[in-house]
Amino acid sequence: xxxxxxxxxxxxxxxxxxxxxxxxxxxxxxxxxxxxxxxxxxxxxxxxxxxxxxxxxxxxxxxxxxxxxxxxxxxxxxxxxxxxxxxxxxxxxxxxxxxxxxxxxxxxxxxxxxxxxxxxxxxxxxxxxxxxxxxxxxxxxxxxxxxxxxxxxxxxxxxxxxxxxxxxxxxxxxxxxxxxxxxxxxxxxxxxxxxxxxxxxxxxxxxxxxxxxxxxxxxxxxxxxxxxxxxxxxxxxxxxxxxxxxxxxxxxxxxxxxxxxxxxxxxxxxxxxxxxxxxxxxxxxxxxxxxxxxxxxxxxxxxxxxxxxxxxxxxxxxxxxxxxxxxxxxxxxxxxxxxxxxxxxxxxxxxxxxxxxxxxxxxxxxxxxxxxxxxxxxxxxxxxxxxxxxxxxxxxxxxxxxxxxxxxxxxxxxxxxxxxxxxxxxxxxxxxxxxxxxxxxxxxxxxxxxxxxxxxxxxxxxxxxxxxxxxxxxxxxxxxxxx
Amino acid sequence: xxxxxxxxxxxxxxxxxxxxxxxxxxxxxxxxxxxxxxxxxxxxxxxxxxxxxxxxxxxxxxxxxxxxxxxxxxxxxxxxxxxxxxxxxxxxxxxxxxxxxxxxxxxxxxxxxxxxxxxxxxxxxxxxxxxxxxxxxxxxxxxxxxxxxxxxxxxxxxxxxxxxxxxxxxxxxxxxxxxxxxxxxxxxxxxxxxxxxxxxxxxxxxxxxxxxxxxxxxxxxxxxxxxxxxxxxxxxxxxxxxxxxxxxxxxxxxxxxxxxxxxxxxxxxxxxxxxxxxxxxxxxxxxxxxxxxxxxxxxxxxxxxxxxxxxxxxxxxxxxxxxxxxxxxxxxxxxxxxxxxxxxxxxxxxxxxxxxxxxxxxxxxxxxxxxxxxxxxxxxxxxxxxxxxxxxxxxxxxxxxxxxxxxxxxxxxxxxxxxxxxxxxxxxxxxxxxxxxxxxxxxxxxxxxxxxxxxxxxxxxxxxxxxxxx
Numbered sequence: 001x002x003x004x005x006x007x008x009x010x011x012x013x014x015x016x017x018x019x020x021x022x023x024x025x026x027x028x029x030x031x032x033x034x035x036x037x038x039x040x041x042x043x044x045x046x047x048x049x050x051x052x053x054x055x056x057x058x059x060x061x062x063x064x065x066x067x068x069x070x071x072x073x074x075x076x077x078x079x080x081x082x083x084x085x086x087x088x089x090x091x092x093x094x095x096x097x098x099x100x101x102x103x104x105x106x107x108x109x110x111x112x113x114x115x116x117x118x119x120x121x122x123x124x125x126x127x128x129x130x131x132x133x134x135x136x137x138x139x140x141x142x143x144x145x146x147x148x149x150x151x152x153x154x155x156x157x158x159x160x161x162x163x164x165x166x167x168x169x170x171x172x173x174x175x176x177x178x179x180x181x182x183x184x185x186x187x188x189x190x191x192x193x194x195x196x197x198x199x200x201x202x203x204x205x206x207x208x209x210x211x212x213x214x215x216x217x218x219x220x221x222x223x224x225x226x227x228x229x230x231x232x233x234x235x236x237x238x239x240x241x242x243x244x245x246x247x248x249x250x251x252x253x254x255x256x257x258x259x260x261x262x263x264x265x266x267x268x269x270x271x272x273x274x275x276x277x278x279x280x281x282x283x284x285x286x287x288x289x290x291x292x293x294x295x296x297x298x299x300x301x302x303x304x305x306x307x308x309x310x311x312x313x314x315x316x317x318x319x320x321x322x323x324x325x326x327x328x329x330x331x332x333x334x335x336x337x338x339x340x341x342x343x344x345x346x347x348x349x350x351x352x353x354x355x356x357x358x359x360x361x362x363x364x365x366x367x368x369x370x371x372x373x374x375x376x377x378x379x380x381x382x383x384x385x386x387x388x389x390x391x392x393x394x395x396x397x398x399x400x401x402x403x404x405x406x407x408x409x410x411x412x413x414x415x416x417x418x419x420x421x422x423x424x425x426x427x428x429x430x431x432x433x434x435x436x437x438x439x440x441x442x443x444x445x446x447x448x449x450x451x452x453x454x455x456x457x458x459x460x461x462x463x464x465x466x467x468x469x470x471x472x473x474x475x476x477x478x479x480x481x482x483x
Numbered sequence: 484x485x486x487x488x489x490x491x492x493x494x495x496x497x498x499x500x501x502x503x504x505x506x507x508x509x510x511x512x513x514x515x516x517x518x519x520x521x522x523x524x525x526x527x528x529x530x531x532x533x534x535x536x537x538x539x540x541x542x543x544x545x546x547x548x549x550x551x552x553x554x555x556x557x558x559x560x561x562x563x564x565x566x567x568x569x570x571x572x573x574x575x576x577x578x579x580x581x582x583x584x585x586x587x588x589x590x591x592x593x594x595x596x597x598x599x600x601x602x603x604x605x606x607x608x609x610x611x612x613x614x615x616x617x618x619x620x621x622x623x624x625x626x627x628x629x630x631x632x633x634x635x636x637x638x639x640x641x642x643x644x645x646x647x648x649x650x651x652x653x654x655x656x657x658x659x660x661x662x663x664x665x666x667x668x669x670x671x672x673x674x675x676x677x678x679x680x681x682x683x684x685x686x687x688x689x690x691x692x693x694x695x696x697x698x699x700x701x702x703x704x705x706x707x708x709x710x711x712x713x714x715x716x717x718x719x720x721x722x723x724x725x726x727x728x729x730x731x732x733x734x735x736x737x738x739x740x741x742x743x744x745x746x747x748x749x750x751x752x753x754x755x756x757x758x759x760x761x762x763x764x765x766x767x768x769x770x771x772x773x774x775x776x777x778x779x780x781x782x783x784x785x786x787x788x789x790x791x792x793x794x795x796x797x798x799x800x801x802x803x804x805x806x807x808x809x810x811x812x813x814x815x816x817x818x819x820x821x822x823x824x825x826x827x828x829x830x831x832x833x834x835x836x837x838x839x840x841x842x843x844x845x846x847x848x849x850x851x852x853x854x855x856x857x858x859x860x861x862x863x864x865x866x867x868x869x870x871x872x873x874x875x876x877x878x879x880x881x882x883x884x885x886x887x888x889x890x891x892x893x894x895x896x897x898x899x900x901x902x903x904x905x906x907x908x909x910x911x912x913x914x915x916x917x918x919x920x921x922x923x924x925x926x927x928x929x930x931x932x933x934x935x936x937x938x939x940x941x942x943x944x945x946x947x948x949x950x951x952x953x
Contacts, residue, residue: 077529078529079528079529085528085529087528092528095528097522097527097528097529098522098527099522101529196529196531197529197530197531198529198530200529201528201529203753204753204754231533232531232533233531234532234533234534234754234755234756235754235756308750309750309753311563311748312561312563312572312573312748312750315563315571315572315573316526316528316570316571316572318567318572320567320619321527321570322527332617336565356748359563359748359749359750360746360748361746361748364750368750372751
């Protein structure tokens with residue numbers, strides 16, 4: 001498998017030059033992307049220039065870092081200086097940032113090879129990647145199915161071996177859900193662990209950048225690299241130090257299962273999750289069942305807070321300074337109205353309207369304030385749950401990937417797919433989605449390990465031990481680069 | 484029926500921190516459009532604000548200067564509205580947990596105009612209309628502001644004028660803002676309502692936006708008072724609305740009615756963390772505070788014997804009061820120093836801005852030296868006055884204009900000798916004086932002056948002669 005570890009070893013042993021490797025990935029992108037639609041912008045020049053620099057270092061006998069020379073991708077909502085960054089929205093057409101996101105700055109220092117920017121639901125709003133102005137990304141296990149969302153492009157690319165890893169963003173499940181659908185690993189870090197500077201905001205109090213990788217150790221490597229305190233992000237804390245403890249024995253670890261997380265979950269998903277619990281038992285962990293009744297508030301709380309923040313965050317797209325601007329208008333007000341009406345997609349408009357409504361005079365207390373109060377209740381409930389267990393095990397999504405076109409037809413049902421992922425964002429906790437089985441049609445199922453605040457080391461440790469015990473759940477696809 | 488004016492002020496003051504409130508750009512006024520900008524203050528997607536702690540410190544000083552309560556925990560909120568000069572479509576401000584609560588501004592009458600709160604926020608950019616097109620300059624975007632919100636305690640235009648002047652004075656004193664209304668570093672939104680005298684309930688208010696001079700504030704308030712009274716007298720009703728004042732026509736006109744009022748959809752800004760204000764920080768800032776103008780004025784009157792009117796003039800501008808403080812070091816009479824400053828130096832600092840700077844060629848030490856010459860009796864008042872003019876023209880010390888021969892010879896012994904000589908040499912004048920002719924004294928004094936070549940102090944000479952003849 002084209003994991004970070006494999007590639008690093010090949011480069012160090014000079015089995016392949018970084019330029020050759022990068023070219024193989026670029027060729028694979030060209031071949032697979034028409035089917036997967038994972039990339040919305042390929043950056044061969046940037047990639048090859050970095051590769052050449054890495055080759056020079058290797059030739060000079062210099063040591064290279066774990067991520068150095070490894071071909072990767074960024075979700076198209078992370079600012080890349082001079083490289084178009086669109087959030088897969090018409091309204092950001094042609095927008096080339098004049099600065100780099102902190103995560104991209106960190107990765108550039110490590111000579112990460114950027115193959116291109118990947119597909120997503122417009123402004124990260126969606127669960128299928130189909131709300132992209134470039135059309136949705138396909139699932140590498142079966143291209144009739146969606147890759148999930150919103151970081152569908154990254155998941156599709158990593159699952160399809162046209163990137164060794166990628167960075168996604170997760171506001172209500174946007175890393176974990178597509179990772180689950182595409183049979184890869186996706187880590188949503190604790191709020192504050194990774195700098196949000198340069199991440200184009202959807203909902204600022206929920207957004208968090210994290211890795212999507214083929215293996216748990218890769219997720220750990222990337223997380224440790226990017227989880228650094230950043231003075232440009234006031235909410236940033238840092239905290240990446242997970243790699244050293246990945247293989248720690250989990251004997252006696254208390255793994256909690258909240259009954260509410262299994263409600264309404266499809267049978268195959270439920271079975272796979274409970275089977276994973278059995279694996280943990282066999283590894284010496286203790287399974288603890290408990291109730292988390294506040295989970296029923298999670299979805300409305302999430303949609304109220306996320307939409308409220310989005311309605312404010314997206315106000316700046318007015319056609320004056322950058323991005324799309326309507327062709328015909330009669331005055332400033334008309335120009336802004338037309339630009340926004342034409343530039344935003346349906347789902348984005350829906351959430352802006354919802355968010356504007358819940359913050360409006362006369363409705364603020366009934367919706368926004370109540371939601372923020374309940375957010376506190378949910379946080380306390382998780383804190384209490386973690387008095388009984390070390391890690392919470394839950395399904396990532398109540399179902400497996402749906403067929404293309406299904407999500408768009410019923411927005412409410414699509415919202416419901418977020419039910420298992422949003423609580424983590426509301427509480428600011430870390431969660432990792434790990435492949436744990438396949439349904440009858442061979443589509444991947446993911447499970448989620450939820451940790452205490454800044455407990456990434458613990459959940460990645462648990463995930464890694466599972467991966468070691470059940471390697472058959474980590475299946476590769478037919479696409480892309482085979483190493 | 485007689486109507487009472489009721490008014491409250493919302494005053495925006497730009498803080499003179501070196502950098503903007505959420506980024507490292509300069510706050511300097513002017514500059515080519517869009518040159519004092521960065522991705523953060525033009526709100527590019529993905530950028531995040533980081534609070535400049537200096538802004539908090541400046542605002543705390545403002546709070547201390549108006550006797551407000553400094554919150555221990557404050558938060559930033561977003562005020563959402565769409566306008567091209569606001570690059571993020573929201574202004575980062577404070578609604579739910581402002582930095583300063585309460586406080587007051589005391590007028591000379593002793594009346595206190597209570598403050599509701601003071602909050603910090605970012606300024607917006609500016610629209611420039613030219614040749615039928617509109618341009619945006621974001622240089623001002625992100626410049627830190629405090630907004631001082633008063634209670635509706637103002638009852639006359641004179642109180643309004645004094646309120647603004649007092650705020651201006653104290654904020655300049657503590658060095659947080661130059662408060663230049665004409666440059667927009669101080670702007671007022673004025674709420675006006677009227678009610679029958681004696682009434683307890685408030686009338687419907689209108690808000691006059693963005694007033695940029697005290698003269699206009701007074702005129703607009705007078706206009707608005709008359710308009711509202713006329714309206715009520717003729718059976719009409721005042722409509723709650725936002726007005727703009729046109730200083731050419733001297734009238735107010737509607738910007739938007741209550742129905743069209745913005746719904747700002749305030750909510751906590753998730754990009755900024757809670758601001759904690761430890762009490763030690765407040766105390767450290769309190770210790771840094773200069774003597775405030777009101778306290779200073781009282782001290783000048785009580786301890787230095789300066790007349791109240793003069794004390795007010797001296798304390799109106801911090802630089803002038805500091806000049807005065809430095810110039811009175813060790814002098815016999817601070818009032819003499821005050822007289823020189825008010826009588827002669829003020830003429831050379833005519834504009835408000837000149838007084839604010841008070842950057843005249845003469846230093847307080849030079850004035851101090853001049854007054855000490857006077858104190859010692861080495862020169863007299865007329866010469867001192869003339870010398871000060873020369874000093875102010877050139878920036879040179881008094882000794883450059885007063886020769887050795889101008890000084891000396893007029894000490895007490897010399898004066899006694901001169902007076903005795905005058906008495907001995909003018910027997911007729913002495914006889915006349917003793918005969919009851921007061922005028923004869925003048926001739927004797929004139930003689931002393933003549934023989935001292937004008938250096939003697941005429942008053943002292945007169946006293947001495949009287950003493951000798953008495």
